[in-house]
Amino acid sequence: MAQISINIKEGSLKKEEVIVGIDLGTTNSLIAIMDAATGNPKAIRDAEAYAIVPSIIHFAADGTVTVGRSAREHLITDPEHTIFSVKRLMGKSYKDIAAYQHHFGYKIIDDDTERLVKIKVYDKFYSPIDLSSLILKELKQRAEKVLNCKINKAVITVPAYFNDAQRQATRDAGKLAGLDVLRIVNEPTAASLAYGLGNTIQDSKTIAVYDLGGGTFDISILRITSAEGSGDFFEVLSTNGDTFLGGDDFDRAIVQHWIEEHGLTESQLSATERQHLRVLAEQAKKHLSTHTHFTEQTDKRTYSISRESFIALIQPFVEKTIACCKQALKDAQLQVEDVETVVLVGGSTRTPFVRDSIAAFFGRPVHDTVDPDEVVALGAAVQADILAGNQKDMLLLDITPLSLGIETMGGLMDVIIPRNTKIPTAAGRQYTTSIDGQSKLKIAVYQGERDLVRDNRKLAEFELTNIPGMPAGLPKIEIVFQIDADGILKVRATELRSGVEQHIEVKPQYGLTEEEMAGMLLDSIKHAKEDMAMRAIVEARVEAQNMIDTCERFIEKNSRMLNETEIAGTRNHLDALRSVLASENKDEIHQHIESLNEFTRPFAERLMDMAISQAMKGKKL
Ligand code: ADP
Ligand code: MG
DSSP: OOOEEEETTTTEEEEOOOEEEEEEOSSEEEEEEEETTTTEEEEOOOTTOOOOEESOEEEOTTSOEEESHHHHTHHHHOGGGEEOOGGGGTTOBHHHHGGGGGGOSSEEEOOTTOSBOEEEETTEEEOHHHHHHHHHHHHHHHHHHHHTSOOOEEEEEEOTTOOHHHHHHHHHHHHHTTOEEEEEEEHHHHHHHHHHHSSTTTTOOEEEEEEEOSSOEEEEEEEEEEETTTEEEEEEEEEEEETTOSHHHHHHHHHHHHHHHTTOOGGGSOHHHHHHHHHHHHHHHHHTTTOSEEEEEOSSOEEEEEHHHHHHHHHHHHHHHHHHHHHHHHHTTOOGGGOOEEEEESGGGGSHHHHHHHHHHHTSOOBOOSOTTTHHHHHHHHHHHHHTTOOTTEEOSSBOSSOEEEEEGGGEEEEEEOTTOBSSEEEEEEEOOSSTTOOOEEEEEEESSOSBGGGSEEEEEEEEOOOOOOOTTOOOEEEEEEEOTTOOEEEEEEETTTTEEEEEEEOTTTTOOHHHHHHHHHHHHHTHHHHHHHHHHHHHHHHHHHHHHHHHHHHHHHGGGSOHHHHHHHHHHHHHHHHTTTOSOHHHHHHHHHHHHHHHHHHHHHHHHHHHHHHHTTOOO
């Protein structure tokens, strides 16, 4: 459930922010969100129901920039100004891609002063970051239009093999597109998250995610553990792959096949002809996923290919992916039989030969129930939802080992971020003052699983000061715990009515050994029963005290509207409640709270009705 908080200053309802999941692909990109209504992730579609946005950008001579399907048409008509596969250039230097320059129809510039590659379009230079940000902007706008709200936060996926420079470049592209990139997630991990939602592989332990896209291949071996009561635990055992292997290679192999068949040489072909062949080859490949033969007549020649010839062409590539799978298994110290589930990701897994080869290698049917084109974006949306704090029962690798919370009335531990929450994370709660005119609030931060803070570990303490004088219960003090990816906890306290704010930083795990953490957990289990009983008593006492304070104020404020019997009777009940405050019996306390409630209810309601009718007359009470 998304929370709705009220912005006191503006008086507006602030909807919980939407965090989108983005698959920024070499070939295709998608944006997805968690659908609150169904609890399932869904890809965002355009007016024509297309979820896929080709990662292609076209620069027209008049300065118009188009992204996606309309840009793709220009691959043939205007290849020089149509940028594709920009993801291959992310975080790369010219040296890195020199050998592949001929695959791009556009100009890649060897800029001596710049370490990273640039692309020249007309007389302007663009970095791969600039270009990727254009794709991200398109996705962002699409989502904003469909969801009718601003999108500022995203989770973006990258191939498992992206190095730091490439990941950073992806982050920068996000920033440039106006997106706060909360997390960069490996595509195979995202895919497994998308499957983690379904119950189909709930009891599986070891999963292989085989992702063959347009430009990259990844194999990841994951372990999913269903921990009783604390959700699923995802662990990446090993990854392998090739950043230069994918469906594009299939297309090129077909182009090469046709070039040879017609006795042409590549240099004989113009850029336009090459692109046209490329597009035709992809068409042929897709056609062969459902048919056994492809033929296309152009004005000059006939291009045809059978499924058998196609298989012969791509066999070396598929074998290469299987070699990667073997290596990944070896790294995970597993045999092929240990893999219980095989998940297929990426458009190229629609090629039956790929699917069959992988099923044969792993010796079991493959999982392809989630659309292989969408599965990564859907998983990114799941990840986004976890970051938004909406999924309490899903846990991943970086988790908080112990609960974090603050001390509330009666010395109770109020957990704000529960143990095993994936980080980075943020969570908050509202509190108020208990004394009229209270100007300070002590905020003590604790770590641990016990119900009383005295049994937990104190991490920090600070004071929110300068709270403007207000009656007890009126200030709205929001306490937000935020843990960043490095495990740093930031605690912020804000009095929402006045905007008074105070914050501190703590490193929760600092100084705690594994044994100490384990000890704290064991303790909490050992003392669970007495802790629960103690908490119940403390809560009853706090409730009773609140009740007493409220009633006292109520009588004081409304004495004119109450008769003698009502006032005296309330006082009697209050005294009785006070006399049991120290009781060790929570039921006794509750009984007295209840009878006080019973007694005051009739006239409390009477006064409430009066207040409402007065308010409706527009008068201030
Ligand atoms: P990326 O992750 O690299 O962006 P995708 O997962 O979107 O790539 O996959 C794109 C690749 O899938 C392209 O090479 C495309 O030609 C290929 N592809 C899409 N549909 C099919 C199909 N029906 N049969 C075979 N290959 C396909
Ligand atoms: Mg992909």
